[in-house]
Amino acid sequence: KAGVTQTPRYLIKTRGQQVTLSCSPISGHRSVSWYQQTPGQGLQFLFEYFSETQRNKGNFPGRFSGRQFSNSRSEMNVSTLELGDSALYLCASSLVSQGTQHFGDGTRLSIL
Amino acid sequence: QQQVKQSPQSLIVQKGGISIINCAYENTAFDYFPWYQQFPGKGPALLIAIRPDVSEKKEGRFTISFNKSAKQFSLHIMDSQPGDSATYFCAASIRLDQTGANNLFFGTGTRLTVIP
Numbered sequence: 001k002a003g004v005t006q007t008p009r010y011l012i013k014t015r016g017q018q019v020t021l022s023c024s025p026i027s028g029h030r031s032v033s034w035y036q037q038t039p040g041q042g043l044q045f046l047f048e049y050f051s052e053t054q055r056n057k058g059n060f061p062g063r064f065s066g067r068q069f070s071n072s073r074s075e076m077n078v079s080t081l082e083l084g085d086s087a088l089y090l091c092a093s094s095l096v097s098q099g100t101q102h103f104g105d106g107t108r109l110s111i112l
Numbered sequence: 113q114q115q116v117k118q119s120p121q122s123l124i125v126q127k128g129g130i131s132i133i134n135c136a137y138e139n140t141a142f143d144y145f146p147w148y149q150q151f152p153g154k155g156p157a158l159l160i161a162i163r164p165d166v167s168e169k170k171e172g173r174f175t176i177s178f179n180k181s182a183k184q185f186s187l188h189i190m191d192s193q194p195g196d197s198a199t200y201f202c203a204a205s206i207r208l209d210q211t212g213a214n215n216l217f218f219g220t221g222t223r224l225t226v227i228p
Binding site: 004033042043045056090092100101102103104105106 | 146148153154155156157158161201208214215216217218219220221
């Protein structure tokens, strides 16, 4: 069974631009969560989608948004990029049951 | 506020030794405690997990010890190998509502280096 796939693996953007990251969950997984990983803040939860609905949201500004499609694939969008948005963005998928999240290898976003 | 506190930040162990990583939490509503292993350039991978009604869980060389009264849990890696060199994250999960939504809070990570 294929794992969680995130594209692209690397992105370089400049301040003020916007970016869209993509995540394909494990087949059959309906929940997709997004995390931001930085050396200083560690792994921080962004939001979770289930059946195309945002079910849970972390403490990030409104510039961070996401959506989920009917095939459970998810996208995350960051608008008006800031230098501090440079991070590894991880997507994780899980079945309906609690807790067991399977991560992709992330998208490394660098803001110049 | 860090929901899950993890220590040490880094750990160096000789091959064959025991690696021990500790985590502590305050929220007694947490009901699932996974450990993740992350190699450079890769996403975290679930290593082993425990629920609070169990005091210990062992899978191969990896053991979680859970102390509910002390609100602490730890990962023990027996016979540590150079291939175990990675960053380890403890986490704690809390169910938010009946929909199955839950929050997963991560510790700050421990970089383990196993010396040959």
